[in-house]
Structures are given as structure tokens and as C-alpha cells.
Amino acid sequence: MNYFIELFFSGLTRGAIYALIALGYTMVYGIIGLINFAHGEIYMIGAFTSFVVASVLSIYGFPLIAIVIMTGFAAAVWAGAYGYTIEKLAYKPLRHAPRLSPLISAIGMSILLQNYVLLAQTSDFLPFPKLIPDFPFMERYADVLGSSDLVILLTTTAVMILLTFLIKYTRIGKAMRATAQDTTMAMLVGINVNRIISITFVIGSALAAIGGLLIASHIGQINFYIGFIAGIKAFTAAVLGGIGSIPGAVLGSLVLGLTESFATGYVSSDYEDVFAFSLLVLILIFKPSGLLGKAVIKKV
Amino acid sequence: MTISSVFREIIRSSLISLWFVFLTFPLMVIKVNPIERVVHWRWGNMLYVAVTSFVLSLFFREVVRRRKLRETRPEEENRAGIALSIRRIFDEPGKRNMLTGIVFCFSLVFPFVFSSYQTTIMTTALMYVVLGLGLNIVVGMAGLLDLGYVAFYAVGAYTYALLNHHFHLGFWTVLPIGGLVAALFGFLLGFPVLRLRGDYLAIVTLGFGEIIRLILENWGKFSQGPSGIANISRPGFFGIHLSLDSAIVYMYYLMIVFVLATIFIVSRLQNSRLGRAWIALREDETACQVMGIDKRKTKLTAFALGAFWAGIIGVVFASKTTFINPASFTFLESAIILSIVVLGGMGSIIGVIMGAFILILMPEYLRPLSQYRMFAFGLILVLMMVFRPQGLIANVRSAYHFEKTKRTFHA
Amino acid sequence: MNKYLLKINNLSIDFGGIRALNRLSFDIRQAEIAALIGPNGAGKTTLFNCLTGIYAFSEGDILLFPPESEKGISLKGMKPNQITEKGLARTFQNIRLFSRMTVLENVMIGRHCRTRAYILGALFRNAATRKEERETVDKSYALLEKMGLAEYVNEPAGNLPYGAQRRLEIARALATDPFLLLLDEPAAGMNPQETSDIIDLIREIASDGLSILLIEHDMKLVMSLSDRIFVIDYGRKIAEGDPAEIRSNPAVIKAYLGA
Ligand SMILES: Nc1ncnc2c1ncn2[C@@H]1O[C@H](COP(=O)(O)OP(=O)(O)OP(=O)(O)O)[C@@H](O)[C@H]1O
Ligand SMILES: [Mg+2]
Numbered sequence: 001m002n003y004f005i006e007l008f009f010s011g012l013t014r015g016a017i018y019a020l021i022a023l024g025y026t027m028v029y030g031i032i033g034l035i036n037f038a039h040g041e042i043y044m045i046g047a048f049t050s051f052v053v054a055s056v057l058s059i060y061g062f063p064l065i066a067i068v069i070m071t072g073f074a075a076a077v078w079a080g081a082y083g084y085t086i087e088k089l090a091y092k093p094l095r096h097a098p099r100l101s102p103l104i105s106a107i108g109m110s111i112l113l114q115n116y117v118l119l120a121q122t123s124d125f126l127p128f129p130k131l132i133p134d135f136p137f138m139e140r141y142a143d144v145l146g147s148s149d150l151v152i153l154l155t156t157t158a159v160m161i162l163l164t165f166l167i168k169y170t171r172i173g174k175a176m177r178a179t180a181q182d183t184t185m186a187m188l189v190g191i192n193v194n195r196i197i198s199i200t201f202v203i204g205s206a207l208a209a210i211g212g213l214l215i216a217s218h219i220g221q222i223n224f225y226i227g228f229i230a231g232i233k234a235f236t237a238a239v240l241g242g243i244g245s246i247p248g249a250v251l252g253s254l255v256l257g258l259t260e261s262f263a264t265g266y267v268s269s270d271y272e273d274v275f276a277f278s279l280l281v282l283i284l285i286f287k288p289s290g291l292l293g294k295a296v297i298k299k300v
Numbered sequence: 301m302t303i304s305s306v307f308r309e310i311i312r313s314s315l316i317s318l319w320f321v322f323l324t325f326p327l328m329v330i331k332v333n334p335i336e337r338v339v340h341w342r343w344g345n346m347l348y349v350a351v352t353s354f355v356l357s358l359f360f361r362e363v364v365r366r367r368k369l370r371e372t373r374p375e376e377e378n379r380a381g382i383a384l385s386i387r388r389i390f391d392e393p394g395k396r397n398m399l400t401g402i403v404f405c406f407s408l409v410f411p412f413v414f415s416s417y418q419t420t421i422m423t424t425a426l427m428y429v430v431l432g433l434g435l436n437i438v439v440g441m442a443g444l445l446d447l448g449y450v451a452f453y454a455v456g457a458y459t460y461a462l463l464n465h466h467f468h469l470g471f472w473t474v475l476p477i478g479g480l481v482a483a484l485f486g487f488l489l490g491f492p493v494l495r496l497r498g499d500y501l502a503i504v505t506l507g508f509g510e511i512i513r514l515i516l517e518n519w520g521k522f523s524q525g526p527s528g529i530a531n532i533s534r535p536g537f538f539g540i541h542l543s544l545d546s547a548i549v550y551m552y553y554l555m556i557v558f559v560l561a562t563i564f565i566v567s568r569l570q571n572s573r574l575g576r577a578w579i580a581l582r583e584d585e586t587a588c589q590v591m592g593i594d595k596r597k598t599k600l601t602a603f604a605l606g607a608f609w610a611g612i613i614g615v616v617f618a619s620k621t622t623f624i625n626p627a628s629f630t631f632l633e634s635a636i637i638l639s640i641v642v643l644g645g646m647g648s649i650i651g652v653i654m655g656a657f658i659l660i661l662m663p664e665y666l667r668p669l670s671q672y673r674m675f676a677f678g679l680i681l682v683l684m685m686v687f688r689p690q691g692l693i694a695n696v697r698s699a700y701h702f703e704k705t706k707r708t709f710h711a
Numbered sequence: 712m713n714k715y716l717l718k719i720n721n722l723s724i725d726f727g728g729i730r731a732l733n734r735l736s737f738d739i740r741q742a743e744i745a746a747l748i749g750p751n752g753a754g755k756t757t758l759f760n761c762l763t764g765i766y767a768f769s770e771g772d773i774l775l776f777p778p779e780s781e782k783g784i785s786l787k788g789m790k791p792n793q794i795t796e797k798g799l800a801r802t803f804q805n806i807r808l809f810s811r812m813t814v815l816e817n818v819m820i821g822r823h824c825r826t827r828a829y830i831l832g833a834l835f836r837n838a839a840t841r842k843e844e845r846e847t848v849d850k851s852y853a854l855l856e857k858m859g860l861a862e863y864v865n866e867p868a869g870n871l872p873y874g875a876q877r878r879l880e881i882a883r884a885l886a887t888d889p890f891l892l893l894l895d896e897p898a899a900g901m902n903p904q905e906t907s908d909i910i911d912l913i914r915e916i917a918s919d920g921l922s923i924l925l926i927e928h929d930m931k932l933v934m935s936l937s938d939r940i941f942v943i944d945y946g947r948k949i950a951e952g953d954p955a956e957i958r959s960n961p962a963v964i965k966a967y968l969g970a
Contacts, residue, residue: 035499035503045327048327052326052327053326055332055334055337056330056332059332059337059338059339074326078326085319089682089686090682093686094686097685097689099498100443100502103445103498103499104642104685105681105686107638107681108639108677108679108680108681109678111675111677111681112675112679112682113678114678115672115675115678116327118674118675119672120324120327120345127334129334228631232503232506232510235503239503270518271518273510274511274514274518277507280503280504280507281493281507281508281511284493284496284500284503285496285504288496288500294727300760300765300803568833568836569834572828572832572840573826573828573832573833573843573847574828574829574830574833575833576816576823577820577823579816580809583809584809586765586791586807587807587809588809588820589764589765589791589792590763590765590791591792591795591820591821591823591824591884592792592796592823592824592825592887593820593823593824595790601829605830697812697865699813700813700815700848700852700864702852702861
């Protein structure tokens with residue numbers, strides 16, 4: 001039974017991380033209909049920025065709490081800046097190009113960013129400093145739920161609540177929803193669509209960076225290649241939930257995280273990534289609109 | 301341009317440069333050694349980023365500005381100079397034949413003029429020419445973004461490796477089998493996924509490619525796992541055993557034949573009923589169906605045919621290196637082949653050949669730059685999409701000539 | 712009375728709550744030009760999309776009567792290309808040419824369903840394939856001449872002036888050898904001169920024995936060409952008759968004036 005609970009929580013933790021990344025995919029897709037293939041790299045850059053900032057601060061002897069706050073802040077800011085820049089350079093000029101052009105551009109961007117980090121930093125695995133201490137009050141539950149799992153779950157929940165609030169109740173959120181529904185109409189009613197698109201990229205990227213920070217400190221090491229697999233898995237989660245739908249992305253992520261956790265726990269860990277890929281292929285073939293998405297008939 | 305606008309451009313580019321300095325600061329400037337707990341501040345990199353991004357910004361802003369000007373004056377010749385002059389050479393039959401002759405003679409004597417090391421590199425480049433032309437059918441002509449092309453390549457390679465390992469089947473026997481098995485995989489995958497929208501298709505093929513690789517890696521009993529399969533036979537030459545050097549030369553000529561055959565086949569397909577249907581499908585799926593084209597059958601043919609080529613070259617690859625393992629078949633390999641097609645010009649045969657040579661030979665001969673290889677591939681994909689989506693050499697459809705009374709035509 | 716070519720029975724289709732077509736019924740007969748009119752959003756294009764297999768309709772049925780067969784064929788569940796093969800062709804309201812293919816190739820695509828060559832034919836170019844290809848080119852060129860597009864043969868279709876693009880769409884549809892042609896707003900965006908040219912052109916096409924169903928907002932065109940007119944509004948048929956009857960029909964006047 002303990003094993004089951006342990007797998008359950010580790011699945012939730014995974015799902016929470018996927019959700020942080022999947023939100024970026026789904027928000028961008030909802031607004032401009034692009035699969036932002038480079039989004040996984042943003043997550044990786046978030047993790048690397050966190051690594052650099054946290055290491056420097058800890059070498060210069062800052063207290064842990066200061067390190068955590070400043071690292072989170074730096075990761076979000078820089079990842080947001082990358083997201084913003086990528087959109088301006090690689091996607092915006094292609095807004096009216098044939099549908100596959102921005103996707104190819106995004107794939108190029110993804111390869112470029114991976115190799116940028118490889119060249120600027122290293123191809124080796126780097127040990128990530130432990131940012132989340134083992135809380136004494138968690139000792140009793142340590143065999144089913146670690147301290148960092150708890151922090152991941154709490155942080156993700158808090159971020160989701162904030163995001164929901166932002167989208168539901170703020171001016172920007174309303175403008176985002178309007179743009180997602182009908183870009184032309186949004187433009188006609190005076191929404192600055194370009195700005196909304198940029199904001200969407202920035203928010204999505206910041207979320208992914210927080211995911212990167214959390215998972216890096218959870219697992220304890222990073223590498224320039226982590227974005228590829230994580231990106232595809234989060235994309236799978238977004239599609240599973242119904243791409244374009246925010247609650248869908250969260251639901252899809254949790255389902256994917258739990259599935260993976262139980263499958264590797266009870267079946268075999270060799271095929272961990274095969275589960276996710278197979279799931280992706282199967283959903284796209286049998287229910288491309290996902291769990292919460294609606295099927296649309298293309299207007300001719 | 302007026303002085304003030306030059307000044308404005310400089311200010312803009314300085315700001316952009318500043319932005320990039322900020323953007324790249326944590327990763328370019330700081331480098332931490334986590335074991336010894338020391339921080340290296342690489343301030344030189346900052347200067348480097350600042351200058352490079354300033355110059356590039358000036359350059360690209362100027363490109364964009366000129367392009368805008370050109371759009372407002374459409375009567376002007378609006379094609380890039382170099383590409384146009386290359387195009388012209390291929391348009392004039394005399395020059396084209398002469399050039400083809402020179403290239404052909406050069407490629408015939410190549411192994412005798414250059415070392416076997418050079419010949420091996422050239423053989424590799426020729427393999428990518430064929431892979432590029434094969435993917436070009438799928439992506440360039442039919443407009444299906446196949447990101448798992450390497451899976452079919454792997455299927456071909458493993459078909460040969462396994463049949464050779466277990467049953468001692470030779471290269472020439474397995475060559476068609478490898479192609480057909482890959483085509484079968486293409487068919488099986490294509491059947492359910494080809495009704496998907498373009499971008500979903502891309503992701504599904506990518507997932508499929510990764511699944512194949514992961515299976516090869518983890519199913520040790522079948523594929524010998526990550527350690528791969530060694531001692532694969534080289535192609536036989538009428539039963540004669542070849543020395544290593546002559547095997548290399550033999551392989552080279554084999555690839556020349558393959559390239560010629562592929563060019564012949566692809567160019568015939570391009571100007572056929574089927575080729576037109578592919579291109580129409582790429583341009584507008586709905587209209588294409590309404591004009592009476594069976595979407596699924598046409599796509600499936602393209603997909604399976606492309607896979608067939610990858611399978612064939614997979615067999616060649618296995619026999620050339622005599623050793624394969626799953627690490628040769630990652631997504632990056634698909635991305636390289638895609639870059640070749642995109643750089644060359646989707647749908648254009650000469651473009652794809654040039655793309656393959658540029659992308660495969662350049663890193664070989666510019667060794668110091670070879671670590672920037674993948675970085676450059678990524679950059680090429682982005683830049684081509686933004687500035688020249690039609691590729692180096694845009695595909696121009698062949699013209700038909702009619703006379704008022706007696707109509708003649710040639711394709 | 713002429714033979715039926717098309718019978719539409721109680722056709723309905725929904726888009727997430729919107730009923731775009733509502734129990735629509737009418738028929739088209741041989742050798743007539745029929746027009747479908749109605750306010751914006753009435754469901755005219757949607758009907759064309761149901762007829763050509765682009766949308767799957769939920770209720771009702773469509774029967775097609777190709778010249779050689781007496782019994783009607785139900786179009787339910789048929790794919791667009793199968794319907795085209797049966798002899799129904801169309802143009803699009805928003806021009807959908809293959810813009811990077813040449814003008815001639817656009818028309819040649821229309822011949823696709825009337826020709827057979829496949830991979831082997833393409834590779835070996837045997838006598839049969841060459842003959843087929845030659846016929847394709849000749850027929851396509853003849854159509855271009857007929858539509859006054861011969862001067863553009865080798866131009867990419869996307870470079871043509873607007874009016875020529877509309878005519879090219881018609882040529883492409885004709886290349887499929889239809890017995891019934893559906894035209895979705897053939898004169899949209901044209902000036903009076905071009906409109907009267909297109910009227911002549913449609914007449915000429917019809918004089919070859921082809922039947923035509925067209926959607927059009929330009930009343931001059933509709934009234935001068937049509938033998939019969941169907942008026943729909945909110946997916947329902949509100950009137951049917953010859954031009955004179957439609958002109959005086961109170962329901963039509965009401966729908967158009969929104970009174
Ligand atoms: N694929 C679709 N998804 C959702 N709604 C659709 C779709 N296609 C059509 N509709 C709706 O069906 C209704 C009829 O549209 P349709 O295009 O048939 O009108 P129309 O009569 O051709 O108008 P117009 O004269 O403006 O061309 C409209 O309300 C339209 O929004
Ligand atoms: Mg309409």
C-alpha cells in the first residue's frame with residue numbers, strides 16, 4: 001500500500017511539473033495556433049539559469065532563503081525574456097506564412113537553443129544545488145512523500161491559482177481570452193494583439209522556468225538535453241487534455257504523470273519514455289481534440 | 301538614407317545589442333565549476349555578444365527594410381541575385397549540359413584524385429543527397445512534415461544488420477527488402493495518421509521516430525540494445541573480396557549510381573500525374589480533394605515512397621559503417637535531413653543536392669567550426685523560414701509551350 | 712419535364728448548436744441553370760459543402776443522378792473525390808487555387824480523376840501514359856483557351872489578376888468533366904464589365920449541355936441567367952420559382968429587406 005501511495009505522489013509531482021510546462025504550450029496554441037516546439041528549451045534554459053544563479057549565490061555565501069527567492073525570480077525573468085525574444089525573431093515574421101513554416105522555424109529554434117546552451121555552458125551533467133531542505137515535520141512521511149515533492153505540489157498549486165485569477169479577472173486575461181477566440185475581432189475592438197501574444201509567451205516561459213527550477217532541484221542534476229523529452233511529454237499532456245484549454249493542460253498533465261508513475265512502478269522502467277510517446281500517438285490518432293477540447297469543423 | 305535615419309538605426313541596434321547582452325548574461329558570462337565551487341566571469345563573451353548582435357541587427361534591419369521597399373515596388377525584379385543567376389544556368393540548356401558534364405566527370409575521377417578519407421566523406425554526402433531527395437518527396441512535394449524520417453532509415457539499417465547477422469544474407473539481397481520493410485512501416489504508420497492536420501502529423505511522426513529508437517535501445521534480445529550490431533558485411537562485388545581501400549571506392553561509385561537513379565526517379569515523379577497531385581495536396585488539401593484526388597491514397601504513396609528511400613539508404617549505411625547502434629538514429633538526424641530540404645528549397649531537386657553538400661561537407665572541411673554544426677542547422681531552419689522560405693533554389697514548375705495551330709509540348 | 716440530376720431531401724446540419732441547414736429540400740433538373748440566393752449566413756456555401764462531401768450532414772439525404780444511371784446515388788458518407796468522380800464539380804467562394812502551380816497545371820489537376828497513370832507510369836513513361844499525358848495537356852489547354860486564359864499558361868496561378876483567378880477556378884472544375892457544376896459567387900468582387908463577361912461565359916458553358924447551380928448576390932446576374940431560383944434564409948427554403956415569381960414573392964422581399 002505504501003508503494004502505491006508513493007507512486008501516486010510521485011505521479012502527482014511529475015504531473016505538476018508537466019503542467020507548468022504544458023500551460024505554455026496550450027496558451028500559445030490557443031492564441032496563435034502554433035506548436036511552440038522550442039518551449040521545452042525554455043524550460044531547460046530556466047533550469048540552467050537557476051543553476052547558474054543559485055550556484056553563484058551559494059558560493060558567495062547567501063542564506064538559503066535568499067537564494068531560493070532570487071533564483072526563482074531570475075529564472076522567471078530570463079526565461080520570460082527568452083520567450084519574448086524568440087517570438088519576435090522566429091514566429092512573428094511568419095504570422096501569415098503557410099502553417100508549417102512557423103513550426104519548422106520553431107524546430108530550428110529548439111535545436112539552436114539546445115546548442116547555444118551546450119556551447120555557452122557544457123555538455124556534461126551538472127549537479128544542481130539542493131535548494132529545498134528536508135523539513136523535520138516531513139520525516140514521518142518520508143517514504144511516501146519527500147519535502148521537495150511537497151514544495152513542488154504547493155508551488156504548482158499556488159501558481160495555478162494565480163494564473164486562473166489572472167486569466168479570469170484581469171484586463172490582460174480578458175484580452176488574452178478574446179484574442180484566443182477570434183484574433184480579428186479582438187483587433188477590431190482595440191486589443192493590441194501583438195502585445196497580448198508577447199505577454200502570453202512571457203507568462204508561459206516564466207511558468208516553464210519555474211518548472212525547470214523545481215525539477216532540477218528535485219532531481220539534482222541538469223543537462224542541455226533535458227528540454228527535449230520534457231517538452232514532448234508536456235506537449236503530450238497538453239494534447240491529452242485538449243490543446244488550447246488551460247484546465248485541460250492541468251488535467252492532462254496529472255493523468256500523464258500518474259500513468260507514467262504507475263507504469264514504471266508496476267510494469268517496467270525501461271520503457272518509461274515509450275509510454276508517453278505511445279500515449280501521444282494514440283490520442284492524436286483517436287481523439288485529437290483531447291479530454292476537454294471540442295472538435296471543430298474547419299470552415300470552408 | 302538620411303543622416304538622421306542612420307543615426308536612428310544605430311540607436312535601435314545598440315538597444316537591441318544591449319538586450320542581447322542582458323539575455324545571454326547568465327549563460328554566456330557566468331560559468332560555475334560546481335565541484336571546486338569557483339565562478340568564472342567571462343567578460344570577454346559579453347563584448348563578443350554585444351558586437352555581434354549589434355552588427356547582425358544592423359544587417360538584418362537593413363535586409364528587412366530593403367525587402368519592404370521591394371514589396372512596395374513590385375515591378376522590380378524581386379528575386380535574390382545569386383539564386384537567380386544559379387537558376388539561369390539551369391534554365392539554359394547549353395550551360396546546363398556543360399555544367400552537368402563537368403560535375404559528372406569530376407565525380408567519376410574523384411576517388412582517384414583524392415584520398416580515401418575524402419572519398420568516404422563524399423560518400424556520406426551522397427547518402428544525404430539521396431536521403432534529402434527522399435524526404436523531399438514527403439515534405440517538399442506532398443507537404444507532409446515528417447519529423448520521424450530517421451525511423452525508416454533505422455528500419456532499413458537494422459533490417460540489413462539483423463538479416464546479415466542471423467542469416468548471412470548479403471547486401472544486394474537485403475537492399476530491396478530493407479526498402480520494402482521501411483515502406484511497409486511507412487504504410488502502417490501513415491494509415492492512421494495521415495488524416496491528421498499538418499502540425500499534428502509532424503509531432504506524431506516525431507513520436508514514432510523516438511519510439512522506434514527507444515525500442516531498439518531497450519529490446520536487447522532483438523536488437524542487441526545500445527551496444528549495437530557489429531561486423532556487418534560490406535556490399536559484395538561479384539563474389540570478389542575487396543580490400544578496405546577498394547571497398548571505399550566501390551561504395552563511392554555505388555552511391556553515385558544511387559544518386560543518379562534517385563534524381564531520375566524523382567524528376568520523373570515530379571512531372572507526372574502523381575507528382576502534380578502531391579503538390580496540389582501541399583497547396584490546398586480541401587481544394588485538392590474536391591478536384592477529385594484521393595487524399596489518403598496520394599499521401600500514403602508519398603509517405604511510403606519516402607520511407608522506401610530511407611530504408612534503402614539505411615541498408616547502405618549499415619553496410620558502409622559495418623556497425624550500427626541506436627545512437628545513430630536520433631531526432632537530430634531527422635532534423636539534419638529536414639534542414640537539407642529546407643535550405644535547398646522544398647521540392648527542388650538541384651536545391652536539395654546543393655543543400656546536402658553544403659550542410660554535410662561544410663562541417664567536415666571547416667573542422668574548427670564543426671562544434672557549431674548543430675547550432676548552425678538550427679539557425680538555418682529559422683533564417684530560411686523567415687527570410688527565404690522557398691529555399692536557395694525555388695522550385696519552378698516546368699513550362700509547356702503551345703503554338704497557335706499545331707500544339708507541341710515538352711515537360 | 713427533364714430528368715432529375717440532384718435531389719435534396721430534408722437536409723440538415725448543425726455546428727455546435729447552430730442549425731445551418733434546416734430540413735432543406737429541392738431538386739435540380741437536366742439542362743437548367745438554377746440559382747441559390749439568400750442573405751449572408753443563410754447557409755448557401757454550407758449547402759455546397761454538404762453536396763461536395765466537405766461537411767458530413769446529420770439528417771436527410773442527397774441523391775445524385777449521373778447521366779448513365781436512372782437510380783440516384785446517395786452522397787451520404789461519400790468522400791469529396793468520390794463525388795467529383797461521379798460528375799459534380801464546384802468552385803469556391805474564397806478562391807482556392809494551387810497558387811504555386813502553373814495555370815495549366817491547375818487545370819491538369821482537374822483531369823486527375825479521369826486519368827490513371829501512377830508510380831510505374833510516371834517512372835517508365837510507357838506509351839499509354841504518354842498518350843494520357845498528352846490528352847491531359849491538350850484538353851487543359853483547350854479549356855484555358857475557352858476561358859480566355861491561354862496567355863497565362865505557364866504563370867503561377869497565384870500571380871493572376873483576380874478576375875482571371877475566378878475564371879481559372881471554373882476551368883479547373885470543368886476539367887473534371889462534370890455534368891453538374893456548382894459555382895459559389897462567380898461574380899463576387901467583379902466590376903460591371905467583368906460581371907457581364909462572366910454572364911456570357913456561364914451561358915456558353917451551359918450551352919454545351921451542362922447544368923449549373925450557382926450562388927450569387929448580384930441580382931442582375933441571377934435574374935438574367937437562371938431558369939429557376941431557390942431562396943434560403945436561416946437554412947430553410949423560403950421560396951422557389953422562376954425569376955419573375957421570385958421578384959414578386961413577399962417572403963423573399965421580407966427576408967432581403969429584413970422587415
Ligand atoms: N465549419 C463551420 N463551423 C461553424 N459554423 C459554421 C461552419 N460553416 C458555416 N458555419 C455557419 O453556418 C452559417 C451559414 O454559413 P454559410 O457560409 O453557408 O453562409 P452563406 O449563405 O454562404 O453566406 P455568404 O453569402 O456570406 O457567403 C453561418 O452562421 C456560419 O457561421
Ligand atoms: Mg457563402
